[in-house]
Amino acid sequence: MGKEKRRVHRMDGHSAAARRLADRLNLLPIAVFCLWLAAFALFWGQAHGPLRSFDTPPPGMAAWPWFAASILGAALVLALPEGFYRLRGFERSGRLHEALGAKAFRAFVTNGDHINRIVTRRYRDYRVYPHGEVVAAAARTARQSERSHLVCLIAGLVACFYAALIGWWGWAGAMLVANVLGNLYPVLVQRHTRARLRPLEERDARRQAATRSQEGRWR
Known part of the structure:
Protein backbone atom coordinates (compact mmCIF):
# COMPACT_ATOMS: atom_id res chain seq x y z
CA MET A 1 0.00 0.00 0.00
CA GLY A 2 1.44 3.39 -1.03
CA LYS A 3 2.09 6.23 1.39
CA GLU A 4 -0.91 8.24 0.18
CA LYS A 5 -3.24 5.25 0.48
CA ARG A 6 -1.98 4.52 3.99
CA ARG A 7 -2.61 8.13 4.97
CA VAL A 8 -6.17 8.05 3.59
CA HIS A 9 -6.81 4.71 5.28
CA ARG A 10 -5.55 6.09 8.59
CA MET A 11 -7.73 9.21 8.27
CA ASP A 12 -10.80 7.08 7.50
CA GLY A 13 -10.06 4.97 10.57
CA HIS A 14 -9.76 8.07 12.77
CA SER A 15 -12.99 9.47 11.33
CA ALA A 16 -14.87 6.24 12.10
CA ALA A 17 -13.42 6.08 15.62
CA ALA A 18 -14.34 9.72 16.26
CA ARG A 19 -17.90 9.10 15.07
CA ARG A 20 -18.21 6.05 17.35
CA LEU A 21 -17.00 8.11 20.32
CA ALA A 22 -19.47 10.91 19.50
CA ASP A 23 -22.30 8.39 19.18
CA ARG A 24 -21.52 6.97 22.63
CA LEU A 25 -21.43 10.43 24.19
CA ASN A 26 -24.68 11.37 22.46
CA LEU A 27 -26.46 8.63 24.39
CA LEU A 28 -26.58 10.89 27.47
CA PRO A 29 -28.62 13.75 25.94
CA ILE A 30 -30.77 11.18 24.16
CA ALA A 31 -31.53 9.71 27.59
CA VAL A 32 -32.90 13.11 28.70
CA PHE A 33 -35.41 13.01 25.84
CA CYS A 34 -36.28 9.43 26.82
CA LEU A 35 -37.24 10.72 30.28
CA TRP A 36 -39.99 12.77 28.64
CA LEU A 37 -41.03 9.85 26.45
CA ALA A 38 -41.19 7.48 29.44
CA ALA A 39 -43.18 9.97 31.54
CA PHE A 40 -45.59 10.57 28.63
CA ALA A 41 -46.18 6.82 28.08
CA LEU A 42 -46.51 5.97 31.79
CA PHE A 43 -48.93 8.81 32.40
CA TRP A 44 -51.30 7.75 29.65
CA GLY A 45 -50.94 4.14 30.74
CA GLN A 46 -52.14 5.11 34.20
CA ALA A 47 -54.83 7.48 32.94
CA HIS A 48 -56.31 4.80 30.67
CA GLY A 49 -56.04 2.11 33.33
CA PRO A 50 -53.59 -0.68 32.38
CA LEU A 51 -50.72 0.74 34.46
CA ARG A 52 -52.82 2.28 37.23
CA SER A 53 -52.31 0.83 40.69
CA PHE A 54 -55.30 -0.68 42.53
CA ASP A 55 -55.32 2.06 45.19
CA THR A 56 -55.34 4.90 42.64
CA PRO A 57 -58.84 6.07 41.75
CA PRO A 58 -59.60 6.55 38.04
CA PRO A 59 -59.49 10.13 36.75
CA GLY A 60 -62.71 12.07 37.02
CA MET A 61 -62.54 12.96 33.33
CA ALA A 62 -62.30 10.47 30.47
CA ALA A 63 -58.75 10.11 29.24
CA TRP A 64 -59.26 9.06 25.64
CA PRO A 65 -60.50 12.45 24.25
CA TRP A 66 -57.46 14.17 25.70
CA PHE A 67 -55.12 11.49 24.45
CA ALA A 68 -56.67 11.90 21.00
CA ALA A 69 -56.23 15.69 21.29
CA SER A 70 -52.59 15.16 22.23
CA ILE A 71 -51.93 13.03 19.15
CA LEU A 72 -53.99 15.29 16.88
CA GLY A 73 -52.17 18.40 18.11
CA ALA A 74 -48.83 16.73 17.39
CA ALA A 75 -50.02 15.70 13.92
CA LEU A 76 -51.17 19.24 13.12
CA VAL A 77 -47.63 20.50 13.78
CA LEU A 78 -46.45 18.30 10.91
CA ALA A 79 -48.88 20.13 8.61
CA LEU A 80 -47.53 23.59 9.45
CA PRO A 81 -46.07 25.37 6.40
CA GLU A 82 -42.35 25.96 6.12
CA GLY A 83 -42.90 29.67 6.72
CA PHE A 84 -43.95 28.93 10.29
CA TYR A 85 -40.35 28.01 11.11
CA ARG A 86 -38.93 31.18 9.59
CA LEU A 87 -36.93 33.23 12.08
CA ARG A 88 -38.77 36.38 13.13
CA GLY A 89 -37.06 39.74 13.23
CA PHE A 90 -36.56 39.72 17.01
CA GLU A 91 -34.86 36.30 16.77
CA ARG A 92 -32.38 36.96 14.01
CA SER A 93 -29.52 38.09 16.22
CA GLY A 94 -29.85 35.02 18.44
CA ARG A 95 -29.61 37.14 21.59
CA LEU A 96 -33.14 36.31 22.69
CA HIS A 97 -32.41 32.59 22.62
CA GLU A 98 -29.19 33.14 24.55
CA ALA A 99 -31.06 35.17 27.18
CA LEU A 100 -33.44 32.22 27.59
CA GLY A 101 -30.51 29.85 28.13
CA ALA A 102 -30.26 28.22 24.70
CA LYS A 103 -26.51 28.79 24.41
CA ALA A 104 -25.85 27.16 27.78
CA PHE A 105 -28.20 24.28 27.03
CA ARG A 106 -26.54 23.77 23.63
CA ALA A 107 -23.49 22.42 25.43
CA PHE A 108 -25.44 19.34 26.52
CA VAL A 109 -27.48 18.39 23.44
CA THR A 110 -26.54 15.72 20.90
CA ASN A 111 -23.42 16.82 19.03
CA GLY A 112 -23.32 19.79 21.40
CA ASP A 113 -20.37 21.87 22.53
CA HIS A 114 -19.20 19.54 25.31
CA ILE A 115 -19.39 16.43 23.13
CA ASN A 116 -17.56 18.12 20.25
CA ARG A 117 -14.90 19.39 22.63
CA ILE A 118 -14.30 15.92 24.06
CA VAL A 119 -14.14 14.26 20.65
CA ARG A 124 -8.52 16.95 16.01
CA ASP A 125 -9.95 16.59 12.51
CA TYR A 126 -13.40 15.52 13.70
CA ARG A 127 -16.32 17.53 12.30
CA VAL A 128 -20.01 16.85 12.74
CA TYR A 129 -20.63 17.83 9.11
CA PRO A 130 -18.26 17.77 6.12
CA HIS A 131 -16.40 21.06 5.85
CA GLY A 132 -17.88 22.04 2.48
CA GLU A 133 -21.43 21.22 3.56
CA VAL A 134 -21.42 22.52 7.12
CA VAL A 135 -23.75 25.50 6.63
CA ALA A 136 -26.39 23.76 4.51
CA ALA A 137 -26.26 20.49 6.49
CA ALA A 138 -26.40 22.20 9.90
CA ALA A 139 -29.34 24.42 8.83
CA ARG A 140 -31.23 21.45 7.40
CA THR A 141 -30.67 19.35 10.53
CA ALA A 142 -31.73 22.26 12.77
CA ARG A 143 -35.04 22.66 10.92
CA GLN A 144 -35.77 18.93 11.02
CA SER A 145 -34.90 18.65 14.71
CA GLU A 146 -36.98 21.73 15.57
CA ARG A 147 -40.03 20.24 13.88
CA SER A 148 -39.59 16.87 15.63
CA HIS A 149 -39.25 18.41 19.09
CA LEU A 150 -42.16 20.78 18.47
CA VAL A 151 -44.37 17.78 17.67
CA CYS A 152 -43.41 16.17 20.99
CA LEU A 153 -43.72 19.49 22.85
CA ILE A 154 -47.35 19.98 21.80
CA ALA A 155 -48.25 16.38 22.62
CA GLY A 156 -46.63 16.77 26.04
CA LEU A 157 -48.32 20.09 26.83
CA VAL A 158 -51.77 18.62 26.18
CA ALA A 159 -50.92 15.73 28.52
CA CYS A 160 -49.71 18.19 31.20
CA PHE A 161 -52.91 20.22 30.90
CA TYR A 162 -55.08 17.12 31.26
CA ALA A 163 -53.04 15.90 34.26
CA ALA A 164 -53.62 19.28 35.96
CA LEU A 165 -57.36 19.17 35.17
CA ILE A 166 -57.79 15.81 36.90
CA GLY A 167 -55.64 16.87 39.86
CA TRP A 168 -52.66 14.63 39.17
CA TRP A 169 -50.26 17.41 40.08
CA GLY A 170 -47.24 15.16 40.49
CA TRP A 171 -47.61 13.89 36.96
CA ALA A 172 -48.30 17.39 35.64
CA GLY A 173 -45.13 18.74 37.23
CA ALA A 174 -42.94 15.80 36.23
CA MET A 175 -44.10 15.87 32.61
CA LEU A 176 -43.74 19.64 32.42
CA VAL A 177 -40.12 19.51 33.59
CA ALA A 178 -39.35 16.60 31.25
CA ASN A 179 -41.08 18.43 28.38
CA VAL A 180 -39.10 21.63 28.96
CA LEU A 181 -35.78 19.78 29.07
CA GLY A 182 -36.55 17.24 26.39
CA ASN A 183 -38.41 19.43 23.87
CA LEU A 184 -38.77 23.15 24.61
CA TYR A 185 -35.07 23.86 25.08
CA PRO A 186 -34.06 21.75 22.08
CA VAL A 187 -36.47 23.87 19.98
CA LEU A 188 -34.80 27.05 21.29
CA VAL A 189 -31.36 25.58 20.58
CA GLN A 190 -32.26 24.78 16.98
CA ARG A 191 -33.67 28.27 16.39
CA HIS A 192 -30.54 29.75 17.96
CA THR A 193 -28.42 27.59 15.66
CA ARG A 194 -30.30 28.83 12.61
CA ALA A 195 -29.91 32.43 13.79
CA ARG A 196 -26.14 31.89 14.01
CA LEU A 197 -26.08 30.28 10.57
CA ARG A 198 -28.14 33.02 8.90
CA PRO A 199 -25.20 35.35 8.09
CA LEU A 200 -23.29 32.39 6.64
CA GLU A 201 -26.27 31.34 4.53
CA GLU A 202 -26.66 34.88 3.24
CA ARG A 203 -22.92 35.02 2.44
CA ASP A 204 -23.13 31.75 0.48
CA ALA A 205 -26.22 33.00 -1.37
CA ARG A 206 -24.34 36.16 -2.41
CA ARG A 207 -21.39 34.09 -3.61
CA GLN A 208 -23.65 31.83 -5.64
CA ALA A 209 -25.43 34.83 -7.15
CA ALA A 210 -22.08 36.41 -8.04
CA THR A 211 -20.88 33.17 -9.60
CA ARG A 212 -24.02 32.84 -11.72
CA SER A 213 -23.70 36.47 -12.79
CA GLN A 214 -20.07 35.92 -13.77
CA GLU A 215 -20.94 32.79 -15.70
CA GLY A 216 -23.68 34.71 -17.51
CA ARG A 217 -21.18 37.30 -18.69
CA TRP A 218 -18.92 34.66 -20.25
CA ARG A 219 -21.71 32.99 -22.20
Missing part, protein backbone atom coordinates in the same frame (compact mmCIF):
# COMPACT_ATOMS: atom_id res chain seq x y z
CA THR A 120 -11.91 16.91 19.01
CA ARG A 121 -9.54 16.75 21.96
CA ARG A 122 -8.79 13.18 20.89
CA TYR A 123 -9.47 13.46 17.14
